[in-house]
Amino acid sequence: MTVHEEQAGLILLVEDNRQIAEMVGEFLERLGYSVDYAADGVSGLHLAVSNSYDVIVLDLMLPGLDGLEVCRKLRREAKSATPVLMLTARDTLEDKLVGLEAGADDYLVKPFEVRELEARLRALIRRDRRQVSTEVLTVGDMTLDTATLRLTRAGQELTVSPIGLKLLAILMRESPRVVSRRDIEREIWGDMLPDSDTLRSHLYNLRRVIDKPYPRPLLHTIHSAGYRLADLDVEVASAAETV
């Protein structure tokens, strides 16, 4: 329900047909988008690499460097992941496929309605932003993405069993705090806790994966109190700051 008063988005429009460009540009600006404009592939590519756009609208047929080439260069050479919407006049299947292989995210066949263009642009922007908005837990140099369930430490990907992952997520959420065995057990198993002390095994296995290969351990045992996940040095440093 938070309604930020943010920009609708920053768009790059690359289109040699001045008439179309003007119409589209005006329409989008009226909707609150900021629009940069280029009339040929070379300057379009130049703008694309030097600025950070939310989405790029790219005509397929352009003087000099055509849309496909621009898109390809953008992906391969500039390593840009900016969403690209391709405009194509030719309605052949071939063109669509080629465009998509070049790295375009969507396409629109001319003639099109500006409203439809806007809908597609919004979809692309939304899709792009969604990836950023997932919940990510971080402790020290370790990161857990709760949406994709991918765990990395120091850039390497780690594999942990389901319960191990759940256990880790609990500790990460509580992070600098100490969590008691009881609390962990109740959160993982609820009332049906196992007969024997299996939590320890999981702890052991978890440590083996997330701490063993690294010089600085993150998972610490607090004797007769519980466990804590934290990078000690960082904590000490920030504690010093507060003093």
Add this chain to the structure above:
Amino acid sequence: MTVHEEQAGLILLVEDNRQIAEMVGEFLERLGYSVDYAADGVSGLHLAVSNSYDVIVLDLMLPGLDGLEVCRKLRREAKSATPVLMLTARDTLEDKLVGLEAGADDYLVKPFEVRELEARLRALIRRDRRQVSTEVLTVGDMTLDTATLRLTRAGQELTVSPIGLKLLAILMRESPRVVSRRDIEREIWGDMLPDSDTLRSHLYNLRRVIDKPYPRPLLHTIHSAGYRLADLDVEVASAAETV
């Protein structure tokens, strides 16, 4: 491809003239539409942003916030693309232009026949749905064009059964994310899920087509969590960049 037996449509009617509102509302409801009603611009806008309507019928002249303003705010601030049909009593050219400029999709001059209104609404709803269902999904080197239902990977065209396609579309939309079995099953079958675990068969068949022939699999199983569609190497690469 949409399985649900959906309603004719959910409509928001914003009209201060009680008599007209009642007549239109009853007429539409008799045709199977669900109709929400607001008598002034402010509450209309409020409803519009908090619900998801198939189309909004907006009177131009309203107490307080008039129709143009509502429409403009809807587009610029709420960034809604919901189709808007404007009702206007004055048949001047200027009003039409201003209305369209504010982001209305169609307009109707009072007095009008309800039958005509219904025809226009239907057209707007149809147009909007087509836009939404038209979407290009890409994961790794695989591309699904939901408009043409063409699926390609590495330039080759693939053939997948209807359910397989739907399954794939779900996974692609959520792409790097893990999707649980439950969620997939509910989205495909709704409440009428099959007795036995047929999802697995579809998964199996899908894999056979989209992954078997290629060296790098896209469809990954996350034990006791669900499934994820993603190109792992690409993800790792982009994760490394952010670090």
Add this chain to the structure above:
DNA sequence: AGTGCACTTCACGCTGGTTTCACGGAGTCG
């Protein structure tokens, strides 16, 4: 209406990863 085809659903055995459990060794605190 009859037939054929494609898709979906179901049954069943198998594989492999995951969790649990048992037991001895090590660490920590008073």
Add this chain to the structure above:
DNA sequence: CGACTCCGTGAAACCAGCGTGAAGTGCACT
């Protein structure tokens, strides 16, 4: 230096997921 708590490890039990083919179902075409 005891008593208590926690760690390391491997084997066994368990369960989720896989591969596959056959049976059921609906649709399209004749």
